[in-house]
Amino acid sequence: IFKGKENLPPGPNGIPFFGTFPYASIEEILPVIQKYGKIFMIKTGVVNILYICDFKTAKEALSKLEFADRPTWKTMRIVFSNGTHWLHNRRFLLRHLRDLGMGKSKIEGIMRREIEDLVEDFKKVTKIGPSSLPFSINVAILNIIWQLVASHRYDFDDKQVEQFMSKIREIQDAFITISIPKESKLRRVCREFEDLVQPFIDNHLKTLDPNNPNDLMDDYLIEMKEKKNQDYSHFSIKDLVRVTFDLFVAGNDTSGNMTRWILIYMSRFQEIQEKIQKEIDRVVPRDTLPGLQHRNELAFLDATINEIQRHCSMISMGVFRYTTKDVKLAGYDIPKETAVISVAGISHKDPRYFKDPEAFDPFRFLDENGKFIPTCEGFQPFGIGKRQCLGENFARMELYLITAALLQNFTFAPPDGEGKMSLAPADMANFNFPKEDQKFSIKYRN
Numbered sequence: 001i002f003k004g005k006e007n008l009p010p011g012p013n014g015i016p017f018f019g020t021f022p023y024a025s026i027e028e029i030l031p032v033i034q035k036y037g038k039i040f041m042i043k044t045g046v047v048n049i050l051y052i053c054d055f056k057t058a059k060e061a062l063s064k065l066e067f068a069d070r071p072t073w074k075t076m077r078i079v080f081s082n083g084t085h086w087l088h089n090r091r092f093l094l095r096h097l098r099d100l101g102m103g104k105s106k107i108e109g110i111m112r113r114e115i116e117d118l119v120e121d122f123k124k125v126t127k128i129g130p131s132s133l134p135f136s137i138n139v140a141i142l143n144i145i146w147q148l149v150a151s152h153r154y155d156f157d158d159k160q161v162e163q164f165m166s167k168i169r170e171i172q173d174a175f176i177t178i179s180i181p182k183e184s185k186l187r188r189v190c191r192e193f194e195d196l197v198q199p200f201i202d203n204h205l206k207t208l209d210p211n212n213p214n215d216l217m218d219d220y221l222i223e224m225k226e227k228k229n230q231d232y233s234h235f236s237i238k239d240l241v242r243v244t245f246d247l248f249v250a251g252n253d254t255s256g257n258m259t260r261w262i263l264i265y266m267s268r269f270q271e272i273q274e275k276i277q278k279e280i281d282r283v284v285p286r287d288t289l290p291g292l293q294h295r296n297e298l299a300f301l302d303a304t305i306n307e308i309q310r311h312c313s314m315i316s317m318g319v320f321r322y323t324t325k326d327v328k329l330a331g332y333d334i335p336k337e338t339a340v341i342s343v344a345g346i347s348h349k350d351p352r353y354f355k356d357p358e359a360f361d362p363f364r365f366l367d368e369n370g371k372f373i374p375t376c377e378g379f380q381p382f383g384i385g386k387r388q389c390l391g392e393n394f395a396r397m398e399l400y401l402i403t404a405a406l407l408q409n410f411t412f413a414p415p416d417g418e419g420k421m422s423l424a425p426a427d428m429a430n431f432n433f434p435k436e437d438q439k440f441s442i443k444y445r446n
């Protein structure tokens with residue numbers, strides 16, 4: 001595929017036939033940038049991988065339709081959709097998530113119900129000394145998506161939760177590690193996922209009231225039946241399973257792990273936690289959980305969440321894109337079917353966008369009037385362009401509500417006698433996920 005392409009981005013040649021093994025961390029990428037610059041390409045087997053470590057170039061590229069596909073390798077094809085299916089599913093989901101089409105207050109209601117239970121469950125661990133974060137945090141976040149999708153929820157001690165989560169994890173694991181031998185396993189897990197979701201769809205079909213949709217499944221089935229215009233021609237039960245699947249795979253572990261990061265950072269930066277708690281105490285009556293009506297006055301909390309997302313760069317290597325045709329970028333020729341990685345972990349630490357980038361400083365996301373700055377050049381925790389996270393507003397609302405409620409009621413710290421809380425991520429390629437076994441001292445704030 002290189003033939004005839006004259007001006008490819010530079011990059012290491014690697015071993016003959018095999019090429020270069022993809023980079024798994026920012027530390028591996030830094031010396032390559034030193035040698036080849038912020039746009040470089042490697043060849044892994046027969047696959048070209050383009051790394052974009054410059055925010056402006058990434059923004060230019062990823063906003064183009066030519067960069068909007070996900071790779072069509074065997075395992076990726078099972079997990080991601082492309083072309084018109086992707087476009088129609090995305091439009092449908094955006095209507096319901098980014099624009100919070102279900103109604104902000106309905107979504108807030110769903111989240112609140114889970115958060116109330118979560119606060120009660122956290123109270124139990126405050127009595128038992130240093131502990132890991134309770135499992136209820138995973139269940140609450142899973143329930144929020146289930147409620148949104150199919151008005152379903154689990155009790156915190158329901159044994160089915162672990163089973164369901166392990167399926168989502170197996171799917172994620174298989175495409176994160178891009179290992180082809182796992183393909184048959186991945187197909188099996190996806191079929192099991194379909195079997196699990198199908199009874200919910202059958203039930204929704206039976207009880208569907210077109211004038212009174214309850215959740216996303218209802219909305220999808222109504223739009224599918226109405227087929228208002230050609231946009232709906234792809235709507236099918238099969239695609240509804242896919243839409244559901246996208247939400248669980250993309251929206252569950254991401255929010256869960258980011259919540260863990262937030263609590264780790266709060267334990268590490270006690271003075272920031274204290275400042276947020278003071279603000280909450282000033283703005284929110286003690287017998288009321290913080291809600292969206294308090295959000296403007298809790299700007300420092302949103303700024304802190306942004307700064308944690310920047311500082312930890314959880315999805316540090318972004319999520320693979322794929323070029324749909326030969327395309328020019330920054331003067332280089334990028335061949336069709338090149339895998340593209342926009343390296344968020346580099347732009348989040350780029351001093352051109354973030355002064356003293358290693359410092360943890362929530363104030364960088366507040367303007368001179370103390371108003372929250374939701375985004376800026378260089379900031380890309382939710383990706384950029386055509387495939388940017390479509391759950392972004394939903395996730396931001398979720399992180400705000402959960403963090404506000406937890407900090408109103410609890411103080412997080414390293415276990416007594418231990419020094420500073422470690423910010424080291426779990427040992428995992430491509431992602432900076434927090435360590436799951438991290439212990440906390442969690443104190444109830446009377």
Ligand code: HEM
Nearest residue numbers: 250251254255258315319382383384387388389390391395
């Ligand atoms: C802190 C939480 C979250 C983070 C950090 C996050 C981050 C991301 C990133 C980096 C991407 C890839 C963007 C790209 O390729 O440019 C993505 C895609 C996606 N996210 Fe999120 N996400 C979060 C929560 C959620 C939630 C709660 C939902 C849904 C309820 C969601 C749904 C999706 C979907 C469906 C995609 C695929 C979009 C597409 O391919 O068109 N995400 N997310």
